Amino acid sequence: MKKSGAQIIIEQLCAHGADTVFGYPGSAVLPLYDELYKNAHRINHIITAHEQGAAHAADGYARASGRTGVVITTSGPGATNIVTGIANAYLDSVPMVAITGNVDVPLLGKDSFQEVDIVGITQPVVKHNFVVRDIHELEFTLHEAFRIANSGRRGPVLVDIPKNIQTETCEYMKMKPASVEMPKKNFDLQQAVAAIQASKRPYIYAGGGVVASGAGAELLEFSRRISAPVGLSMMGMTALPASYEWNLGMCGMHGAYAASLVQAESDLVIALGVRFSDRATGDTDAYEKDRTILHIDIDLSEIDKNVASQISICGDIKQVLRALLDILPKCDRKAWTDYVSGFKKSQALPHSNDFSPKNIIETTSRFCNDDTVIATDVGQHQMWTVLYYPFAKPRTLLTSGGLGTMGFGLGAAIGGCIANSKKRTILFTSDGSFGMNLNELATAVTQKLPITIIILNNGALGMVRQWQTMFYEKRYSQTTLYRKTDFAALAKAFGAAGYTAHTLSELEFALHNAPENGPAVIECPIDIDEKVFPMIPPGGCVEDIVIS
Amino acid sequence: MDKFTIELIVANRYGVLNRITGLYARRGYNIDSLNVNETADPNFSRMLIVSKGDAAIQTQMVRQLSKLYDVKEVTLMSAVNFSK
Ligand SMILES: Cc1ncc(C[n+]2csc(CCOP(=O)(O)OP(=O)(O)O)c2C)c(N)n1
Ligand SMILES: [Mg+2]
Numbered sequence: 001m002k003k004s005g006a007q008i009i010i011e012q013l014c015a016h017g018a019d020t021v022f023g024y025p026g027s028a029v030l031p032l033y034d035e036l037y038k039n040a041h042r043i044n045h046i047i048t049a050h051e052q053g054a055a056h057a058a059d060g061y062a063r064a065s066g067r068t069g070v071v072i073t074t075s076g077p078g079a080t081n082i083v084t085g086i087a088n089a090y091l092d093s094v095p096m097v098a099i100t101g102n103v104d105v106p107l108l109g110k111d112s113f114q115e116v117d118i119v120g121i122t123q124p125v126v127k128h129n130f131v132v133r134d135i136h137e138l139e140f141t142l143h144e145a146f147r148i149a150n151s152g153r154r155g156p157v158l159v160d161i162p163k164n165i166q167t168e169t170c171e172y173m174k175m176k177p178a179s180v181e182m183p184k185k186n187f188d189l190q191q192a193v194a195a196i197q198a199s200k201r202p203y204i205y206a207g208g209g210v211v212a213s214g215a216g217a218e219l220l221e222f223s224r225r226i227s228a229p230v231g232l233s234m235m236g237m238t239a240l241p242a243s244y245e246w247n248l249g250m251c252g253m254h255g256a257y258a259a260s261l262v263q264a265e266s267d268l269v270i271a272l273g274v275r276f277s278d279r280a281t282g283d284t285d286a287y288e289k290d291r292t293i294l295h296i297d298i299d300l301s302e303i304d305k306n307v308a309s310q311i312s313i314c315g316d317i318k319q320v321l322r323a324l325l326d327i328l329p330k331c332d333r334k335a336w337t338d339y340v341s342g343f344k345k346s347q348a349l350p351h352s353n354d355f356s357p358k359n360i361i362e363t364t365s366r367f368c369n370d371d372t373v374i375a376t377d378v379g380q381h382q383m384w385t386v387l388y389y390p391f392a393k394p395r396t397l398l399t400s401g402g403l404g405t406m407g408f409g410l411g412a413a414i415g416g417c418i419a420n421s422k423k424r425t426i427l428f429t430s431d432g433s434f435g436m437n438l439n440e441l442a443t444a445v446t447q448k449l450p451i452t453i454i455i456l457n458n459g460a461l462g463m464v465r466q467w468q469t470m471f472y473e474k475r476y477s478q479t480t481l482y483r484k485t486d487f488a489a490l491a492k493a494f495g496a497a498g499y500t501a502h503t504l505s506e507l508e509f510a511l512h513n514a515p516e517n518g519p520a521v522i523e524c525p526i527d528i529d530e531k532v533f534p535m536i537p538p539g540g541c542v543e544d545i546v547i548s
Numbered sequence: 549m550d551k552f553t554i555e556l557i558v559a560n561r562y563g564v565l566n567r568i569t570g571l572y573a574r575r576g577y578n579i580d581s582l583n584v585n586e587t588a589d590p591n592f593s594r595m596l597i598v599s600k601g602d603a604a605i606q607t608q609m610v611r612q613l614s615k616l617y618d619v620k621e622v623t624l625m626s627a628v629n630f631s632k
Pocket of ligand 2: 430458
């Protein structure tokens with residue numbers, strides 16, 4: 001059957017299960033938006049306040065659900081507004097398809113109105129991107145876009161579709177989604193098994209690849225089977241329940257003390273689905289010294305990129321772990337695990353009632369359940385969330401790991417809330433980040449999303465200020481904000497509920513009263529000098545750790 | 549630093565060269581020589597790229613290039629390859 005380009009886009013979105021998309025119209029996508037209008041019963045299009053918000057929402061939707069997020073924008077400024085969102089998805093390996101309109105094919109390359117070379121601009125931050133210059137290539141291209149975004153190491157793909165391609169017609173072939181099942185592989189496990197059996201003090205470093213491959217259960221069994229404690233990267237935070245006795249929490253610069261110390265004591269690091277980011281390893285010489293590194297990852301180019309491994313396996317984490325579990329015998333290492341368990345207990349902090357970031361996050365967590373999706377922005381509040389929130393299930397944390405994008409949080413919370421059947425969703429943010437994209441409050445209100453936004457308001461770009469305290473002799477260049485914004489009133493102006501809490505009981509009151517059918521902002525003023533500890537200074541190792 | 553040559557078989561269409569040289573540029577590796585020819589099959593081109601880098605860099609480049617959608621084959625040419 002003959003269909004227009006715009007109709008083909010709709011059919012391919014539906015064929016790939018994209019029943020929810022995020023975007024913003026404009027002249028170069030008018031034919032597509034006309035079809036979205038006619039197909040509103042098949043595709044729920046969420047209009048945001050800004051294209052960046054739409055891209056982060058598609059990203060949050062993908063992180064929370066494991067499905068491919070879709071964002072649609074017009075050409076020119078619409079397209080450039082999603083570049084940050086695409087880069088963010090790229091660095092955290094989030095599957096996303098971005099569809100941008102462009103000027104008619106004959107006008108391309110002539111600096112036409114709202115023409116930009118978005119394929120050129122986004123090239124370094126996508127898995128691949130396409131310009132569709134011929135209607136006959138459209139269906140196949142969209143099909144490829146979903147396949148690429150969702151296969152192997154996932155990531156964003158952009159498809160630029162000139163306006164005339166959306167109106168031209170051609171035969172629709174009804175291509176079905178490609179299988180993204182990983183082909184079964186026979187891994188060479190001998191060296192890995194020998195290293196694990198020879199190790200006295202094995203340590204597992206698990207990351208986003210574990211979550212992406214849905215290998216949480218396998219990781220837990222593996223850790224128990226070989227008696228190895230687990231440290232997590234920020235992207236791997238939800239791979240294991242916080243309550244698991246050998247889960248040491250996040251590794252690295254702002255990671256848990258236990259995770260860094262136990263790594264430094266280990267004789268074998270089993271790295272699962274990680275890329276050894278500099279923020280996670282610090283000094284790589286110290287990291288590699290006196291221990292064997294066994295690196296398992298789906299992306300061959302990550303092996304030996306940042307940290308040299310003696311043994312490596314390239315493959316899907318779930319498949320590799322299953323294969324290892326098939327042959328590894330149970331191995332008790334009592335001295336090692338007693339040391340680790342004892343160490344973890346001694347780290348428990350005494351309880352207090354201060355209105356501290358830790359108590360604010362823990363109090364909020366009592367109003368949540370294991371399935372509650374938690375989003376963050378970027379800064380100190382992000383690290384506190386990762387340090388103190390007791391994550392229980394995979395995909396419940398939406399945080400910008402690789403790019404560290406301030407302003408990611410609210411869009412991501414919107415996408416995550418929609419992916420999680422519009423259940424209560426929490427955003428931990430702070431004055432700086434929230435100021436970047438707070439316009440999306442309008443979207444959350446319109447969509448009636450119960451997102452509770454906790455602003456840990458320290459009146460500062462706290463994380464940068466902390467570095468200035470520690471490394472620039474307290475010269476607070478451009479980081480003391482002390483803005484006069486009344487966040488509760490601002491929330492109300494957007495049609496959301498607004499509260500200010502100065503004590504834990506006021507916070508409890510606000511959390512209790514936050515509406516079921518719309519967002520609430522709870523501003524929590526905190527001290528400007530609160531710090532994130534422990535901290536390993538950039539490029540340092542565990543001996544350099546600063547505890548307070 | 550060692551000179552090394554990578555041979556690529558790539559899709560013969562606009563923009564492909566840009567994607568490949570972009571990978572070198574991003575890592576700050578100069579391309580000392582570049583040679584592109586259409587193959588007998590006009591759907592593909594063969595590229596020969598000479599650059600400098602140690603063994604780790606060479607492996608990284610091969611692996612990064614292999615990930616590009618338009619790249620069909622990557623071969624790191626050894627001295628032996630040349631003498632044949
Ligand atoms: C878009 C963007 N611009 C700048 C930065 C650099 N940066 C990292 S953390 C930070 C401060 C964040 O302040 P805020 O959101 O108030 O969080 P806090 O650290 O106070 O909790 C800044 C400016 C960034 N990560 N992202
Ligand atoms: Mg702040």
